[in-house]
Amino acid sequence: MFLSHSEIWRTYWECVSRPYTVFICSLTAALYYLWGRKCQAPALVTSKTFSAFLLKHCPVVSETFSPTPWCWGGRLQTLVCAFIKSKPPAAYRNELIRTVDGGQISLDWVDNQASVPYPKSSTRPTVLILPGLTGNSQQSYVLHAIRQATRRGYRCVVFNNRGAAGEELLTPVTYCAANTSDLELVVQHVKGLHPHAPLLGAGVSLGGMLLLNYLGRKRTESGMVAGLTISVPWDAQKSSDSMEEPLNWLLFNSYLTRGLRRVVARHRKVLEKVVDIDYVLKARTVREFDERFTSLQFGYNSCTEYYRDASPDKKLPNTAVPILCLNAADDPFSPKYAFPVSIVQGLPNVALLLTAHGGHIAFLQGLFPRGESYMERLFGQFVQAVFEHPRDIRKACGIKEEKTS
Structure with missing residues (x-):
């Protein structure tokens, strides 16, 4: 009717040694550890x-x-x-x-x-x-x-x-x-x-x-x-470099570029007076879009020049x-x-x-x-x-x- 100490420990060990139990406990411990490191x-x-x-x-x-x-x-x-x-x-x-x-x-x-x-x-x-x-x-x-x-x-x-x-x-x-x-x-x-x-x-x-x-x-x-x-x-230049890393391009850059292209396509009739819309709509990154559209629209000689002017870090002292x-x-x-x-x-x-x-x-x-x-x-x-x-x-x-x- 009553289990001996050895039987109790044997039953306990069989439970905790099961693969899914070990996996769940290990995952919980890892998550707790990592979350604790992130909290600061x-x-x-x-x-x-x-x-x-x-x-x-x-x-x-x-x-x-x-x-x-x-x-x-x-x-x-x-x-x-x-x-x-x-x-x-x-x-x-x-x-x-x-x-x-x-x-x-x-x-x-x-x-x-x-x-x-x-x-x-x-x-x-x-x-x-x-x-x-x-x-x-x-x-x-x-x-x-x-x-x-x-x-x-x-x-x-x-x-x-x-x-x-x-x-x-x-x-x-x-x-x-x-x-x-x-x-x-x-x-x-x-x-x-x-x-x-x-x-x-x-x-x-x-x-x-x-x-x-x-x-x-x-x-x-x-x-x-x-x-x-x-x-x-x-x-802006360093931000563009970061956004063109393969994973960031896949997750974010391509999405933002599509959004920019949609804005241009929606206003095609008025914008085609000043830029080559078809060329702009082929841009695959934000940088390409800025090279083909933004920098030209606002009178910059290059995208690099535009990014330098757009970066706010050096403007803070003013x-x-x-x-x-x-x-x-x-x-x-x-x-x-x-x-x-x-x-x-x-x-x-x-x-x-x-x-x-x-x-x-x-x-x-x-x-x-x-x-x-x-x-x-x-x-x-x-x-x-x-x-x-x-x-x-x-x-x-x-x-x-x-x-x-």
């Missing part, structure tokens, strides 16, 4: 005073970043995010504004009229969002950013690059990371509508490149109180507002050896937040990472810190108070 606090590169401000008002910068345990590496994070990330609803009000050359820009507004902290539209803080290379106001990262901002009482407006949001292209001009004229027009328009409302710029990937190039060129005349970038490719930049070391779009760590170390107004993992515009956390992640929480906390503590952040970044007459 981000590196914050900035001045002591800006660091102190962020640690106080944006505590997520010091939290341990624990990536989704079954998402190994930046490539998988990037792919999984694209397929499973949720899309919160946003009730946009679309506005088309005309450009000097006769073109048009599509702006998608979320006015947030129900804002409790800022019931007056004239003073309600505004977040200007710049999407990525082929993105627009319908991207999941844009919609999540809007939810973070509106729940805090702020207004949002998405700057859709020309021809990227379904609107008609009226002139044979599109967009690139180096040309900031359209962004300048948009900022002037937004500030003209709400001159007493503070404006923060938030750029993602190529949108972040565009934002940083704009802030570097406009310096103290940017019209913005701060900037936030996510997954910026700091050096910026004059607080800027927070989030990047992951395993981002296939933005290799870590291109991060401008040495440049940022000498700047009082720029903070570079580096996670070991997170991929490109992903930073997934939890077992089922469909909702809010590290990236969204950082966005919400920083935007709130900027708008609710304007004097403190200017002081932390060594920015002098504007004198009022």
